[in-house]
Structures are given as structure tokens and as C-alpha cells.
Amino acid sequence: MFEKWLYRVLIVLFLLQVLLPFAGLIQFTLVGGSGALSWASFATLFSDPSFASSLINSLWLAAAAVLLSIVIFTPPVWHAYLYAPRLLRVIEAVSFTPFVVPAVVLALAYVQFFSSGLLNLVGTPYLLPFAFALLGMPFYIQVFLNRLRHADARAIHDAAQTLGANDFQAFVRIQLPLLRSGIINGSLLVFTISIGEFTITQLTTGGSYVTLPLYLLITFTNNPLEGSAMAVVTLFLAVAGVVAALTAASGRRRRTPAVTAGEEAS
Amino acid sequence: MRKTSLIFVYGPLLVFLALFALVPIIGVISSSVWARGITSEFYAQSLSGQYLNAFFTTIQVAFWSGLAGLVGGGLAALALWRTGWRWLTTALSALSGVLANFAGLPLAVAFMVTLGASGLVTNALQTLLHINLTQMGFNLSSSGGLILVYSAFQVPLALLVSLPALTSIPDDLEAAALSLGCGVPGYLRRVLLPILAPSLLGTFALLFANAFSAYVTAYAIAGGSINLIPIQIGYLIDGNVSLNVGLGNALAVEEMVVLGASLWVFALSVRLRAKRRAKVKGETAIV
Structure with missing residues (x-):
């Protein structure tokens, strides 16, 4: 009896610790200005033209990062999983690079490497989708592998080949639809990471290319109310991304939920 | 092919x-290590003066926020596992996933508007209870303040990492321990704790690495007023690239060494757990 209550208290304490700052944030956003409940901070935010432009900047960068992840990571992980388990282990290990090389070190490396010659990309946003894809790599590969392990992909691929499909046909027409939910989940995580990325964006563009997170910090400095409204929006986007990924994962047997989740996030 | x-x-x-x-x-x-010939001057520079201090501050923040995360997240995971509510576990894992991976900047803003110099809680304490946090020495952009803020993503991360360690423990272990006459507290302390010790160490190593490399949260809250390694690297990029690239690179290499060592400990603990589980399964199969 005592034990049960102890566990409940621990769970409540965890929830308090985790949610109190955000309760404070939401309260500040809604009543901080006038002392009365008001949506004014959100109205200011959404009518700000730089909000729209930073949203567009973030969206295309995230979309590009997702596209890169799908094109670059899917075929080798699939092939190595089926035919080269040793190589797969190497790919998995390499995919954890961003944990050992954090964003700030990557930014330092990029400003030196991409500052001259053919690849003079520092100061432009064109470096960012690649950087975001690298940051999302461990998440994308783990989620995709998880789907591969549950899909019996090898047997299905062998069957397709026995029926006369070549590797390319079998990959595009059988494997991709089979593994779609893994690709969608991984994409959602890469998307969420890209939408929230601050460090590399700020350090390689010198703050000249304003995405949502940069806009958040600039706005918060000038107008805390509008900035905290932006923080609420950012948080909401992250929650939506993760919930959509989870919904897609749990709905893997049924077709519709995975598709709906994908549409919601994009 | x-x-x-x-x-x-x-x-x-x-x-x-x-x-x-x-x-x-x-x-x-x-x-x-190269400036017109092999040199160690950048490393010497990076391990002296304000940069050495930055190392100590970063280690301090990473250590204490890691410990807070381990205790808070570990206890929450234990409670979730023992109550066995699956829907709550799923919901809290999702919430923790968001907070641990994607919430750096909103989290910083949330703490600034609640506990900052003119934050909601700060003001409420002042007017209602006449407690002045600032006079009491509390400052969100000090290392103590950052430890508090970092805990808000360290605790969820610890929950996420320690849940699989707990669920990998066989159910009949408790029955066995209880039937041999050790109570629930004894089971937790004398059976569970030794089994979990490597996982706990691994989780701590992961949390340490996580805080050691955190940049956005510290940058948003303290800007240049806190002396951390990631902040120093960012400052060297942002301020004047051409001025001292070598120093920034030396700091970056040191950062990678610390992270690599911590994550190596984490990977070891994960592998140990997998091995042990395979062994347990094998023995059950033989029996």
C-alpha cells in the first residue's frame, strides 16, 4: 500500500518538475502583458511578417533535409541490412557521429572547410539541409532499421526476385511501400530536428538567415511576450512531430493512420 | 547485385x-596541432586561464545536472515500471522524447519567464512572501541556475534511457527474491541495484555527455556571461574566425575526446546488458 503511494508521488513529482516551467511559459504568454487573459501575444506573432518569412525558411530547409535523408540513408541501410550485416554495423556506428561531434564543433569545422573554393557555402543557407540531415542521421537510421527488422524484408525481396523482378524494380515497387512507415517516422524526426535547429544555423550564417529558432531568440530579446508565444508554437511543433511519429509507428499495421500522420506534419 | x-x-x-x-x-x-609546423601551443592555450576555468565549470554543470537527471529520471522510471501502467508509460515516454531532444530553446525561454530576474515566480515570491531570489544569490545564468535548467531535459532523458534497462529485468526475479524472504526494500536494494549498477553508470555517462555538449540553452539564458566550453567555441566562431582558429580547434578536439569517452562508457553498459540478457535467456532455455 505504502509502496504504491510512493510510486504515485514519484510520478506526480516528475510531472511537476517537467511541466511547471511550461505552465509558467503558457501563463506568461496568455496573461503576462495586461494581467488579463488575452491572445494578443499570438496575434502579434502571427501578424509579424518576419514570422512568416522565418517559417518559410525553416520549412524549406526541413523539407530539403528530409528529402536528403530519404535519398541518402534509405538505400544503403536497406542493402546492408539484407546483404552485409557487418557493413550495417559500421553504418550504425558512423551514424552516431553527431553525438560525439556536437553541433557547435560541426559549425566550427564547417566555417573552416566551406569557406573557400568550390564549396564556399558559409554564410549561405545551402549548407544547412546537409547539416540537418547529418544531425538527424542516427534517428532516421534507427527508426528505419526498426521497421526493417519487423518487416521480413529479406524473404519478400527474394520472393520478388524469384517472380522475375530485378533489384531496382523490387526495391522501388515492393520494398519502399513495405517500409513506408519506417521512412515516414524517420522523416518526421528529421523534420522536427530541422525545425528546431539553432546552433549550426546561427554560427555558419552569422545569424543572417533567420529560421524559426533564430527568430524566437531575436523576438524574445525585443518583445518577451511575442518571443514566449513563439516558444509555445515551437514546442507545439515538436510535440506534433513526435506524436505523429508515434501514431505512425503504432498504426503500422493499418494503412490510413500512417498516411494521415505524414500529412499532418508536412 | x-x-x-x-x-x-x-x-x-x-x-x-x-x-x-x-x-x-x-x-x-x-x-x-598545425601552424607552420607541428605545435602544441593551441592545447597549452586551451588548458590555461579562462579556458581551463571553462572546463571546470562545464564539468561541474554536466556532473550535477547529470546526477540530478539520473536520480529524478531513474526514480520516475522505477515508479512507472513498478506501477505497470502502460498508457502512462507511453505518454510519459513521448513527453520525455520531446523534452530530451527538441526542447532546448523553448525550455530556456520558459525558465527565463518563470525564474528569470523579473520572471513570474520570482515576482510572485517577492510580492507574496517577500522572498527576493536575487538577493538570496539565485541567478539563472550562473552555473547553479544552469544546473536547474539542464535538469529539465536531463531528467526526461534519464527516464527514456533507464526504462528499457528496467523492463529487461525478468518478472520472476522479484518472486524468487521475495520467496527467499527478502522484502520489497531488500529486493530493490540488494537485488535490483547491483543488477542495474552498470546501466546507471552508463546513463550517467550519457547525461554527462549531453550536458557537456549543450549549447543553445546556455547561450539563450546566459549569453556570454557563463564560461562553458561550447560557449567559448561558439564565441570563437561568431566573434572573430581569423583571430584564433587553432585555439577553437583545440577546444573542439578536447570536447570530442570528453564526449567520445563518455559515450564509450554508455555503449559498454548497453552491450553488457544485451550480453547478460542473452545469457539469462539461454539458461532458461536449457532449464
Whole structure:
């Protein structure tokens, strides 16, 4: 009896610790200005033209990062999983690079490497989708592998080949639809990471290319109310991304939920 | 599959990794020891004065926020596992996933508007209870303040990492321990704790690495007023690239060494757990 209550208290304490700052944030956003409940901070935010432009900047960068992840990571992980388990282990290990090389070190490396010659990309946003894809790599590969392990992909691929499909046909027409939910989940995580990325964006563009997170910090400095409204929006986007990924994962047997989740996030 | 098509499968990944990870990182490492000849001056510089202090502050923040995360997240995971509410576990894991991975900047803002110099809680304490947090020495952009803020993503991360360690424990272990006459507290302390010790150490190592590399949260809250390694690296990029690239590179290499060592400990603990589980399964099969 005592034990049960102890566990409940621990769970409540965890929830308090985790949610109190955000309760404070939401309260500040809604009543901080006038002392009365008001949506004014959100109205200011959404009518700000730089909000729209930073949203567009973030969206295309995230979309590009997702596209890169799908094109670059899917075929080798699939092939190595089926035919080269040793190589797969190497790919998995390499995919954890961003944990050992954090964003700030990557930014330092990029400003030196991409500052001259053919690849003079520092100061432009064109470096960012690649950087975001690298940051999302461990998440994308783990989620995709998880789907591969549950899909019996090898047997299905062998069957397709026995029926006369070549590797390319079998990959595009059988494997991709089979593994779609893994690709969608991984994409959602890469998307969420890209939408929230601050460090590399700020350090390689010198703050000249304003995405949502940069806009958040600039706005918060000038107008805390509008900035905290932006923080609420950012948080909401992250929650939506993760919930959509989870919904897609749990709905893997049924077709519709995975598709709906994908549409919601994009 | 023919060799030409293998190029299309693996080629893009290889080019991508070479261009956006391998070559730039090798560049950082090599120019941290090279300036018109091999030199250790950048490392000497990076391990003295304010940079040495930055190391101590970063270690301090990473250690204490890691410990807070381990205790808070570990206890929450234990409670979730023992109550066995699956829907709550799923919901809290999702919430923790968001907070641990994607919430750096909103979290910083949330703490500033609640506990900052004129934050909601700060003001409420002042007017209602006449407690002045600032006079009591509390400052959100000090290392103590940052430990508090970091805990808000360290605790959820610890929950996420320690849940699988707990659920991998066989159910009949408790029954066995209880039937041999050790109570629930004894089971937790004398059976569970030794089994979990490697996982706990691994989780702590992961949390340490996580805080050691955190940049956005500290940057948003303290800007230049807190002396951390990631902040120093960012400052060297942002302020004046051409001025002292070598120093920045030396700091970056040291950062990678710390993270690599911590994550190696984490990987060891995960592998140990997998091995042990395979062994337990094997024995059950024999019986």
C-alpha cells in the first residue's frame, strides 16, 4: 500500500518538475502583458511578417533535409541490412557521429572547410539541409532499421526476385511501400530536428538567415511576450512531430493512420 | 547485385559522410596541432586561464545536472515500471522524447519567464512572501541556475534511457527474491541495484555527455556571461574566425575526446546488458 503511494508521488513529482516551467511559459504568454487573459501575444506573432518569412525558411530547409535523408540513408541501410550485416554495423556506428561531434564543433569545422573554393557555402543557407540531415542521421537510421527488422524484408525481396523482378524494380515497387512507415517516422524526426535547429544555423550564417529558432531568440530579446508565444508554437511543433511519429509507428499495421500522420506534419 | 549499382546505393552516403563529417572534422583535428609546423601551443592555450576555468565549470554543470537527471529520471522510471501502467508509460515516454531532444530553446525561454530576474515566480515570491531570489544569490545564468535548467531535459532523458534497462529485468526475479524472504526494500536494494549498477553508470555517462555538449540553452539564458566550453567555441566562431582558429580547434578536439569517452562508457553498459540478457535467456532455455 505504502509502496504504491510512493510510486504515485514519484510520478506526480516528475510531472511537476517537467511541466511547471511550461505552465509558467503558457501563463506568461496568455496573461503576462495586461494581467488579463488575452491572445494578443499570438496575434502579434502571427501578424509579424518576419514570422512568416522565418517559417518559410525553416520549412524549406526541413523539407530539403528530409528529402536528403530519404535519398541518402534509405538505400544503403536497406542493402546492408539484407546483404552485409557487418557493413550495417559500421553504418550504425558512423551514424552516431553527431553525438560525439556536437553541433557547435560541426559549425566550427564547417566555417573552416566551406569557406573557400568550390564549396564556399558559409554564410549561405545551402549548407544547412546537409547539416540537418547529418544531425538527424542516427534517428532516421534507427527508426528505419526498426521497421526493417519487423518487416521480413529479406524473404519478400527474394520472393520478388524469384517472380522475375530485378533489384531496382523490387526495391522501388515492393520494398519502399513495405517500409513506408519506417521512412515516414524517420522523416518526421528529421523534420522536427530541422525545425528546431539553432546552433549550426546561427554560427555558419552569422545569424543572417533567420529560421524559426533564430527568430524566437531575436523576438524574445525585443518583445518577451511575442518571443514566449513563439516558444509555445515551437514546442507545439515538436510535440506534433513526435506524436505523429508515434501514431505512425503504432498504426503500422493499418494503412490510413500512417498516411494521415505524414500529412499532418508536412 | 552488380558492382555499378552498388555505387549508386552506397556512393551518395560515402560522399555525404566524407564532405559533411569526415573531411571537416579531420581538418579541425589537423589544424589544432598545425601552424607552420607541428605545435602544441593551441592545447597549452586551451588548458590555461579562462579556458581551463571553462572546463571546470562545464564539468561541474554536466556532473550535477547529470546526477540530478539520473536520480529524478531513474526514480520516475522505477515508479512507472513498478506501477505497470502502460498508457502512462507511453505518454510519459513521448513527453520525455520531446523534452530530451527538441526542447532546448523553448525550455530556456520558459525558465527565463518563470525564474528569470523579473520572471513570474520570482515576482510572485517577492510580492507574496517577500522572498527576493536575487538577493538570496539565485541567478539563472550562473552555473547553479544552469544546473536547474539542464535538469529539465536531463531528467526526461534519464527516464527514456533507464526504462528499457528496467523492463529487461525478468518478472520472476522479484518472486524468487521475495520467496527467499527478502522484502520489497531488500529486493530493490540488494537485488535490483547491483543488477542495474552498470546501466546507471552508463546513463550517467550519457547525461554527462549531453550536458557537456549543450549549447543553445546556455547561450539563450546566459549569453556570454557563463564560461562553458561550447560557449567559448561558439564565441570563437561568431566573434572573430581569423583571430584564433587553432585555439577553437583545440577546444573542439578536447570536447570530442570528453564526449567520445563518455559515450564509450554508455555503449559498454548497453552491450553488457544485451550480453547478460542473452545469457539469462539461454539458461532458461536449457532449464
